[in-house]
Amino acid sequence: MTDLPLSDLAAALSRTAAERGLQLPPPTDRTQRRAVFGDEDGGRVIVHTLDRDRGVHRVQFRRQGASLASGMTAEPAAVVTAVVAWVSGASLSRTKEAAPFVHYEPWAPAHEREPFGxxxxxxxxxxxxxxxxxxxxxxxxxxxxxxxxxxxxxxxxxxxxxxxxxxxxxxxxxxxxxxxxxxxxxxxxxxxxxxxxxxxxxxxxxxxxxxxxxxxxxxxxxxx
Incomplete structure:
Protein backbone atom coordinates (compact mmCIF):
# COMPACT_ATOMS: atom_id res chain seq x y z
CA MET A 1 0.00 0.00 0.00
CA THR A 2 1.31 3.46 -0.88
CA ASP A 3 1.13 5.96 1.96
CA LEU A 4 -0.73 9.19 1.32
CA PRO A 5 0.97 12.14 3.03
CA LEU A 6 -1.83 14.18 4.50
CA SER A 7 -0.10 17.48 3.79
CA ASP A 8 -1.72 17.45 0.31
CA LEU A 9 -4.25 14.74 -0.50
CA ALA A 10 -4.68 15.70 -4.18
CA ALA A 11 -0.94 15.59 -4.90
CA ALA A 12 -0.59 12.26 -3.11
CA LEU A 13 -3.44 10.77 -5.11
CA SER A 14 -1.83 11.97 -8.34
CA ARG A 15 1.44 10.28 -7.35
CA THR A 16 -0.38 7.04 -6.57
CA ALA A 17 -2.13 7.23 -9.96
CA ALA A 18 1.17 7.80 -11.77
CA GLU A 19 2.72 4.78 -10.06
CA ARG A 20 -0.05 2.66 -11.61
CA GLY A 21 0.07 4.21 -15.05
CA LEU A 22 -3.14 6.18 -14.51
CA GLN A 23 -3.82 9.89 -14.77
CA LEU A 24 -6.11 11.97 -12.62
CA PRO A 25 -7.56 15.23 -13.89
CA PRO A 26 -6.58 18.39 -11.99
CA PRO A 27 -8.79 18.80 -8.92
CA THR A 28 -11.54 21.39 -9.20
CA ASP A 29 -11.27 22.08 -5.48
CA ARG A 30 -8.76 21.02 -2.85
CA THR A 31 -7.67 21.40 0.75
CA GLN A 32 -5.06 19.45 2.67
CA ARG A 33 -7.53 16.65 3.46
CA ARG A 34 -10.08 17.04 0.67
CA ALA A 35 -9.93 16.78 -3.11
CA VAL A 36 -12.72 17.16 -5.67
CA PHE A 37 -12.45 15.84 -9.24
CA GLY A 38 -14.95 16.54 -12.01
CA ASP A 39 -15.91 15.13 -15.40
CA GLU A 40 -17.17 16.80 -18.56
CA ASP A 41 -20.82 16.00 -17.76
CA GLY A 42 -20.84 17.73 -14.39
CA GLY A 43 -20.19 14.61 -12.34
CA ARG A 44 -17.92 14.83 -9.34
CA VAL A 45 -15.91 12.65 -7.01
CA ILE A 46 -15.20 14.04 -3.54
CA VAL A 47 -12.38 12.42 -1.57
CA HIS A 48 -12.06 13.33 2.10
CA THR A 49 -9.55 11.97 4.59
CA LEU A 50 -11.47 11.04 7.74
CA ASP A 51 -8.77 9.48 9.90
CA ARG A 52 -5.32 11.07 9.86
CA ASP A 53 -3.69 8.17 11.71
CA ARG A 54 -5.09 5.27 9.70
CA GLY A 55 -5.49 7.13 6.42
CA VAL A 56 -9.16 6.25 5.99
CA HIS A 57 -10.76 8.04 3.05
CA ARG A 58 -14.42 8.62 2.30
CA VAL A 59 -15.24 8.84 -1.40
CA GLN A 60 -18.54 10.28 -2.67
CA PHE A 61 -19.78 10.04 -6.25
CA ARG A 62 -22.17 12.62 -7.73
CA ARG A 63 -23.81 12.78 -11.16
CA GLN A 64 -27.04 14.15 -12.62
CA GLY A 65 -27.64 16.33 -9.57
CA ALA A 66 -27.55 13.46 -7.09
CA SER A 67 -25.23 11.79 -4.64
CA LEU A 68 -25.35 8.29 -6.13
CA ALA A 69 -22.71 6.29 -4.28
CA SER A 70 -20.07 6.44 -1.57
CA GLY A 71 -17.59 4.27 0.26
CA MET A 72 -14.68 4.25 2.66
CA THR A 73 -11.27 2.67 2.21
CA ALA A 74 -7.73 2.91 3.54
CA GLU A 75 -6.28 1.76 0.20
CA PRO A 76 -4.99 4.71 -1.88
CA ALA A 77 -4.91 2.57 -5.02
CA ALA A 78 -8.60 1.77 -4.59
CA VAL A 79 -9.39 5.49 -4.24
CA VAL A 80 -7.50 6.31 -7.43
CA THR A 81 -9.09 3.44 -9.37
CA ALA A 82 -12.57 4.58 -8.36
CA VAL A 83 -11.91 8.24 -9.17
CA VAL A 84 -10.41 7.45 -12.59
CA ALA A 85 -13.34 5.19 -13.47
CA TRP A 86 -15.97 7.73 -12.46
CA VAL A 87 -14.44 10.78 -14.16
CA SER A 88 -13.97 8.65 -17.28
CA GLY A 89 -17.73 8.17 -17.43
CA ALA A 90 -18.06 4.66 -15.99
CA SER A 91 -21.49 3.61 -14.72
CA LEU A 92 -22.19 2.78 -11.10
CA SER A 93 -21.86 -0.94 -11.73
CA ARG A 94 -18.61 -0.52 -13.67
CA THR A 95 -17.18 1.71 -10.96
CA LYS A 96 -18.05 -0.85 -8.31
CA GLU A 97 -16.46 -3.62 -10.38
CA ALA A 98 -13.25 -1.58 -10.49
CA ALA A 99 -13.45 -0.56 -6.81
CA PRO A 100 -15.55 -2.96 -4.69
CA PHE A 101 -15.58 -0.61 -1.67
CA VAL A 102 -18.09 1.57 -3.54
CA HIS A 103 -21.68 1.23 -2.28
CA TYR A 104 -24.97 2.46 -3.70
CA GLU A 105 -28.65 1.93 -2.96
CA PRO A 106 -31.01 0.13 -5.40
CA TRP A 107 -32.62 3.43 -6.51
CA ALA A 108 -29.32 4.89 -7.79
CA PRO A 109 -29.03 2.86 -11.05
CA ALA A 110 -32.63 3.78 -11.90
CA HIS A 111 -31.78 7.47 -11.53
CA GLU A 112 -28.66 6.88 -13.59
CA ARG A 113 -30.75 5.44 -16.44
CA GLU A 114 -33.48 8.08 -16.28
CA PRO A 115 -32.99 10.97 -13.81
CA PHE A 116 -35.68 11.40 -11.18
CA GLY A 117 -37.47 14.66 -10.60
Missing part, protein backbone atom coordinates in the same frame (compact mmCIF):
# COMPACT_ATOMS: atom_id res chain seq x y z
CA UNK A 118 -36.35 16.84 -7.66
CA UNK A 119 -39.08 15.66 -5.30
CA UNK A 120 -38.46 11.94 -5.85
CA UNK A 121 -34.73 12.51 -5.55
CA UNK A 122 -35.23 14.41 -2.29
CA UNK A 123 -37.14 11.42 -0.89
CA UNK A 124 -34.36 8.95 -1.67
CA UNK A 125 -31.68 11.22 -0.26
CA UNK A 126 -33.70 11.76 2.90
CA UNK A 127 -34.31 8.03 3.33
CA UNK A 128 -30.62 7.29 2.79
CA UNK A 129 -29.59 9.89 5.38
CA UNK A 130 -31.62 8.07 8.06
CA UNK A 131 -30.12 4.65 7.32
CA UNK A 132 -26.97 3.13 8.87
CA UNK A 133 -24.09 3.84 8.82
CA UNK A 134 -25.05 7.52 8.54
CA UNK A 135 -27.72 7.16 11.21
CA UNK A 136 -26.21 6.82 14.67
CA UNK A 137 -28.78 8.34 17.03
CA UNK A 138 -31.53 6.02 18.41
CA UNK A 139 -34.22 8.43 17.23
CA UNK A 140 -32.98 8.07 13.65
CA UNK A 141 -34.23 4.48 13.66
CA UNK A 142 -37.71 5.77 14.47
CA UNK A 143 -37.33 8.62 12.00
CA UNK A 144 -36.49 6.12 9.25
CA UNK A 145 -39.63 4.11 10.06
CA UNK A 146 -41.61 7.33 9.85
CA UNK A 147 -40.09 8.36 6.51
CA UNK A 148 -40.70 4.90 5.06
CA UNK A 149 -44.34 4.99 6.18
CA UNK A 150 -44.80 8.46 4.69
CA UNK A 151 -43.13 7.46 1.42
CA UNK A 152 -45.69 4.66 1.05
CA UNK A 153 -48.50 7.26 0.71
CA UNK A 154 -48.85 8.87 -2.77
CA UNK A 155 -50.32 12.01 -1.17
CA UNK A 156 -47.12 12.58 0.80
CA UNK A 157 -44.76 11.20 -1.80
CA UNK A 158 -45.66 14.08 -4.13
CA UNK A 159 -44.43 16.53 -1.46
CA UNK A 160 -40.81 17.27 -0.59
CA UNK A 161 -39.79 15.76 2.78
CA UNK A 162 -37.95 17.91 5.27
CA UNK A 163 -36.35 17.10 8.61
CA UNK A 164 -35.11 19.16 11.54
CA UNK A 165 -33.97 17.69 14.86
CA UNK A 166 -35.61 14.39 13.80
CA UNK A 167 -38.96 16.11 13.15
CA UNK A 168 -40.40 15.27 9.73
CA UNK A 169 -42.40 17.83 7.75
CA UNK A 170 -43.54 18.29 4.15
CA UNK A 171 -43.31 21.06 1.55
CA UNK A 172 -45.10 21.88 -1.70
CA UNK A 173 -41.81 23.29 -3.05
CA UNK A 174 -38.60 21.36 -3.65
CA UNK A 175 -36.21 24.26 -3.01
CA UNK A 176 -35.75 26.96 -0.40
CA UNK A 177 -37.82 28.84 0.70
CA UNK A 178 -39.94 25.82 1.52
CA UNK A 179 -43.72 26.07 1.69
CA UNK A 180 -44.71 23.76 4.52
CA UNK A 181 -48.05 22.05 4.31
CA UNK A 182 -50.00 19.82 6.69
CA UNK A 183 -48.66 18.37 9.92
CA UNK A 184 -45.20 17.82 11.27
CA UNK A 185 -44.35 14.57 13.04
CA UNK A 186 -41.84 14.19 15.86
CA UNK A 187 -40.48 10.70 16.59
CA UNK A 188 -39.88 10.06 20.26
CA UNK A 189 -38.64 6.97 22.05
CA UNK A 190 -42.16 6.04 23.20
CA UNK A 191 -44.44 7.72 20.65
CA UNK A 192 -44.87 9.71 17.45
CA UNK A 193 -46.22 13.23 18.03
CA UNK A 194 -48.34 14.78 15.27
CA UNK A 195 -48.55 18.57 15.45
CA UNK A 196 -51.13 20.53 13.49
CA UNK A 197 -50.08 23.82 11.85
CA UNK A 198 -51.21 27.06 13.42
CA UNK A 199 -52.52 25.35 16.56
CA UNK A 200 -51.27 23.81 19.78
CA UNK A 201 -52.98 20.55 18.92
CA UNK A 202 -50.71 17.54 19.25
CA UNK A 203 -51.70 13.87 19.03
CA UNK A 204 -49.53 11.02 20.27
CA UNK A 205 -49.58 7.77 18.31
CA UNK A 206 -47.92 4.43 18.96
CA UNK A 207 -46.86 3.65 15.40
CA UNK A 208 -45.46 5.63 12.47
CA UNK A 209 -48.30 4.36 10.27
CA UNK A 210 -50.89 5.95 12.61
CA UNK A 211 -48.98 9.23 12.64
CA UNK A 212 -48.69 9.28 8.85
CA UNK A 213 -52.41 8.53 8.44
CA UNK A 214 -53.19 11.64 10.52
CA UNK A 215 -50.77 13.69 8.43
CA UNK A 216 -52.45 12.55 5.22
CA UNK A 217 -55.92 13.37 6.54
CA UNK A 218 -54.75 16.88 7.47
CA UNK A 219 -53.51 17.78 3.98
CA UNK A 220 -55.49 20.47 2.14
CA UNK A 221 -58.13 18.95 -0.09
CA UNK A 222 -57.49 19.49 -3.83
CA UNK A 223 -59.76 22.04 -5.41
CA UNK A 224 -61.91 20.96 -8.33
Missing amino acids: PVELAWWHKLDSARPPRARHPLQVRQLALLEAAHAHPELRRLTPGTSHFVVWFSTTSTYPYERVGCSIEPRIDAYVVRYPGTRTAIHTATPEEAVALAVSALPKPTS
Whole structure:
Protein backbone atom coordinates (compact mmCIF):
# COMPACT_ATOMS: atom_id res chain seq x y z
CA MET A 1 0.00 0.00 0.00
CA THR A 2 1.31 3.46 -0.88
CA ASP A 3 1.13 5.96 1.96
CA LEU A 4 -0.73 9.19 1.32
CA PRO A 5 0.97 12.14 3.03
CA LEU A 6 -1.83 14.18 4.50
CA SER A 7 -0.10 17.48 3.79
CA ASP A 8 -1.72 17.45 0.31
CA LEU A 9 -4.25 14.74 -0.50
CA ALA A 10 -4.68 15.70 -4.18
CA ALA A 11 -0.94 15.59 -4.90
CA ALA A 12 -0.59 12.26 -3.11
CA LEU A 13 -3.44 10.77 -5.11
CA SER A 14 -1.83 11.97 -8.34
CA ARG A 15 1.44 10.28 -7.35
CA THR A 16 -0.38 7.04 -6.57
CA ALA A 17 -2.13 7.23 -9.96
CA ALA A 18 1.17 7.80 -11.77
CA GLU A 19 2.72 4.78 -10.06
CA ARG A 20 -0.05 2.66 -11.61
CA GLY A 21 0.07 4.21 -15.05
CA LEU A 22 -3.14 6.18 -14.51
CA GLN A 23 -3.82 9.89 -14.77
CA LEU A 24 -6.11 11.97 -12.62
CA PRO A 25 -7.56 15.23 -13.89
CA PRO A 26 -6.58 18.39 -11.99
CA PRO A 27 -8.79 18.80 -8.92
CA THR A 28 -11.54 21.39 -9.20
CA ASP A 29 -11.27 22.08 -5.48
CA ARG A 30 -8.76 21.02 -2.85
CA THR A 31 -7.67 21.40 0.75
CA GLN A 32 -5.06 19.45 2.67
CA ARG A 33 -7.53 16.65 3.46
CA ARG A 34 -10.08 17.04 0.67
CA ALA A 35 -9.93 16.78 -3.11
CA VAL A 36 -12.72 17.16 -5.67
CA PHE A 37 -12.45 15.84 -9.24
CA GLY A 38 -14.95 16.54 -12.01
CA ASP A 39 -15.91 15.13 -15.40
CA GLU A 40 -17.17 16.80 -18.56
CA ASP A 41 -20.82 16.00 -17.76
CA GLY A 42 -20.84 17.73 -14.39
CA GLY A 43 -20.19 14.61 -12.34
CA ARG A 44 -17.92 14.83 -9.34
CA VAL A 45 -15.91 12.65 -7.01
CA ILE A 46 -15.20 14.04 -3.54
CA VAL A 47 -12.38 12.42 -1.57
CA HIS A 48 -12.06 13.33 2.10
CA THR A 49 -9.55 11.97 4.59
CA LEU A 50 -11.47 11.04 7.74
CA ASP A 51 -8.77 9.48 9.90
CA ARG A 52 -5.32 11.07 9.86
CA ASP A 53 -3.69 8.17 11.71
CA ARG A 54 -5.09 5.27 9.70
CA GLY A 55 -5.49 7.13 6.42
CA VAL A 56 -9.16 6.25 5.99
CA HIS A 57 -10.76 8.04 3.05
CA ARG A 58 -14.42 8.62 2.30
CA VAL A 59 -15.24 8.84 -1.40
CA GLN A 60 -18.54 10.28 -2.67
CA PHE A 61 -19.78 10.04 -6.25
CA ARG A 62 -22.17 12.62 -7.73
CA ARG A 63 -23.81 12.78 -11.16
CA GLN A 64 -27.04 14.15 -12.62
CA GLY A 65 -27.64 16.33 -9.57
CA ALA A 66 -27.55 13.46 -7.09
CA SER A 67 -25.23 11.79 -4.64
CA LEU A 68 -25.35 8.29 -6.13
CA ALA A 69 -22.71 6.29 -4.28
CA SER A 70 -20.07 6.44 -1.57
CA GLY A 71 -17.59 4.27 0.26
CA MET A 72 -14.68 4.25 2.66
CA THR A 73 -11.27 2.67 2.21
CA ALA A 74 -7.73 2.91 3.54
CA GLU A 75 -6.28 1.76 0.20
CA PRO A 76 -4.99 4.71 -1.88
CA ALA A 77 -4.91 2.57 -5.02
CA ALA A 78 -8.60 1.77 -4.59
CA VAL A 79 -9.39 5.49 -4.24
CA VAL A 80 -7.50 6.31 -7.43
CA THR A 81 -9.09 3.44 -9.37
CA ALA A 82 -12.57 4.58 -8.36
CA VAL A 83 -11.91 8.24 -9.17
CA VAL A 84 -10.41 7.45 -12.59
CA ALA A 85 -13.34 5.19 -13.47
CA TRP A 86 -15.97 7.73 -12.46
CA VAL A 87 -14.44 10.78 -14.16
CA SER A 88 -13.97 8.65 -17.28
CA GLY A 89 -17.73 8.17 -17.43
CA ALA A 90 -18.06 4.66 -15.99
CA SER A 91 -21.49 3.61 -14.72
CA LEU A 92 -22.19 2.78 -11.10
CA SER A 93 -21.86 -0.94 -11.73
CA ARG A 94 -18.61 -0.52 -13.67
CA THR A 95 -17.18 1.71 -10.96
CA LYS A 96 -18.05 -0.85 -8.31
CA GLU A 97 -16.46 -3.62 -10.38
CA ALA A 98 -13.25 -1.58 -10.49
CA ALA A 99 -13.45 -0.56 -6.81
CA PRO A 100 -15.55 -2.96 -4.69
CA PHE A 101 -15.58 -0.61 -1.67
CA VAL A 102 -18.09 1.57 -3.54
CA HIS A 103 -21.68 1.23 -2.28
CA TYR A 104 -24.97 2.46 -3.70
CA GLU A 105 -28.65 1.93 -2.96
CA PRO A 106 -31.01 0.13 -5.40
CA TRP A 107 -32.62 3.43 -6.51
CA ALA A 108 -29.32 4.89 -7.79
CA PRO A 109 -29.03 2.86 -11.05
CA ALA A 110 -32.63 3.78 -11.90
CA HIS A 111 -31.78 7.47 -11.53
CA GLU A 112 -28.66 6.88 -13.59
CA ARG A 113 -30.75 5.44 -16.44
CA GLU A 114 -33.48 8.08 -16.28
CA PRO A 115 -32.99 10.97 -13.81
CA PHE A 116 -35.68 11.40 -11.18
CA GLY A 117 -37.47 14.66 -10.60
CA PRO A 118 -36.35 16.84 -7.66
CA VAL A 119 -39.08 15.66 -5.30
CA GLU A 120 -38.46 11.94 -5.85
CA LEU A 121 -34.73 12.51 -5.55
CA ALA A 122 -35.23 14.41 -2.29
CA TRP A 123 -37.14 11.42 -0.89
CA TRP A 124 -34.36 8.95 -1.67
CA HIS A 125 -31.68 11.22 -0.26
CA LYS A 126 -33.70 11.76 2.90
CA LEU A 127 -34.31 8.03 3.33
CA ASP A 128 -30.62 7.29 2.79
CA SER A 129 -29.59 9.89 5.38
CA ALA A 130 -31.62 8.07 8.06
CA ARG A 131 -30.12 4.65 7.32
CA PRO A 132 -26.97 3.13 8.87
CA PRO A 133 -24.09 3.84 8.82
CA ARG A 134 -25.05 7.52 8.54
CA ALA A 135 -27.72 7.16 11.21
CA ARG A 136 -26.21 6.82 14.67
CA HIS A 137 -28.78 8.34 17.03
CA PRO A 138 -31.53 6.02 18.41
CA LEU A 139 -34.22 8.43 17.23
CA GLN A 140 -32.98 8.07 13.65
CA VAL A 141 -34.23 4.48 13.66
CA ARG A 142 -37.71 5.77 14.47
CA GLN A 143 -37.33 8.62 12.00
CA LEU A 144 -36.49 6.12 9.25
CA ALA A 145 -39.63 4.11 10.06
CA LEU A 146 -41.61 7.33 9.85
CA LEU A 147 -40.09 8.36 6.51
CA GLU A 148 -40.70 4.90 5.06
CA ALA A 149 -44.34 4.99 6.18
CA ALA A 150 -44.80 8.46 4.69
CA HIS A 151 -43.13 7.46 1.42
CA ALA A 152 -45.69 4.66 1.05
CA HIS A 153 -48.50 7.26 0.71
CA PRO A 154 -48.85 8.87 -2.77
CA GLU A 155 -50.32 12.01 -1.17
CA LEU A 156 -47.12 12.58 0.80
CA ARG A 157 -44.76 11.20 -1.80
CA ARG A 158 -45.66 14.08 -4.13
CA LEU A 159 -44.43 16.53 -1.46
CA THR A 160 -40.81 17.27 -0.59
CA PRO A 161 -39.79 15.76 2.78
CA GLY A 162 -37.95 17.91 5.27
CA THR A 163 -36.35 17.10 8.61
CA SER A 164 -35.11 19.16 11.54
CA HIS A 165 -33.97 17.69 14.86
CA PHE A 166 -35.61 14.39 13.80
CA VAL A 167 -38.96 16.11 13.15
CA VAL A 168 -40.40 15.27 9.73
CA TRP A 169 -42.40 17.83 7.75
CA PHE A 170 -43.54 18.29 4.15
CA SER A 171 -43.31 21.06 1.55
CA THR A 172 -45.10 21.88 -1.70
CA THR A 173 -41.81 23.29 -3.05
CA SER A 174 -38.60 21.36 -3.65
CA THR A 175 -36.21 24.26 -3.01
CA TYR A 176 -35.75 26.96 -0.40
CA PRO A 177 -37.82 28.84 0.70
CA TYR A 178 -39.94 25.82 1.52
CA GLU A 179 -43.72 26.07 1.69
CA ARG A 180 -44.71 23.76 4.52
CA VAL A 181 -48.05 22.05 4.31
CA GLY A 182 -50.00 19.82 6.69
CA CYS A 183 -48.66 18.37 9.92
CA SER A 184 -45.20 17.82 11.27
CA ILE A 185 -44.35 14.57 13.04
CA GLU A 186 -41.84 14.19 15.86
CA PRO A 187 -40.48 10.70 16.59
CA ARG A 188 -39.88 10.06 20.26
CA ILE A 189 -38.64 6.97 22.05
CA ASP A 190 -42.16 6.04 23.20
CA ALA A 191 -44.44 7.72 20.65
CA TYR A 192 -44.87 9.71 17.45
CA VAL A 193 -46.22 13.23 18.03
CA VAL A 194 -48.34 14.78 15.27
CA ARG A 195 -48.55 18.57 15.45
CA TYR A 196 -51.13 20.53 13.49
CA PRO A 197 -50.08 23.82 11.85
CA GLY A 198 -51.21 27.06 13.42
CA THR A 199 -52.52 25.35 16.56
CA ARG A 200 -51.27 23.81 19.78
CA THR A 201 -52.98 20.55 18.92
CA ALA A 202 -50.71 17.54 19.25
CA ILE A 203 -51.70 13.87 19.03
CA HIS A 204 -49.53 11.02 20.27
CA THR A 205 -49.58 7.77 18.31
CA ALA A 206 -47.92 4.43 18.96
CA THR A 207 -46.86 3.65 15.40
CA PRO A 208 -45.46 5.63 12.47
CA GLU A 209 -48.30 4.36 10.27
CA GLU A 210 -50.89 5.95 12.61
CA ALA A 211 -48.98 9.23 12.64
CA VAL A 212 -48.69 9.28 8.85
CA ALA A 213 -52.41 8.53 8.44
CA LEU A 214 -53.19 11.64 10.52
CA ALA A 215 -50.77 13.69 8.43
CA VAL A 216 -52.45 12.55 5.22
CA SER A 217 -55.92 13.37 6.54
CA ALA A 218 -54.75 16.88 7.47
CA LEU A 219 -53.51 17.78 3.98
CA PRO A 220 -55.49 20.47 2.14
CA LYS A 221 -58.13 18.95 -0.09
CA PRO A 222 -57.49 19.49 -3.83
CA THR A 223 -59.76 22.04 -5.41
CA SER A 224 -61.91 20.96 -8.33
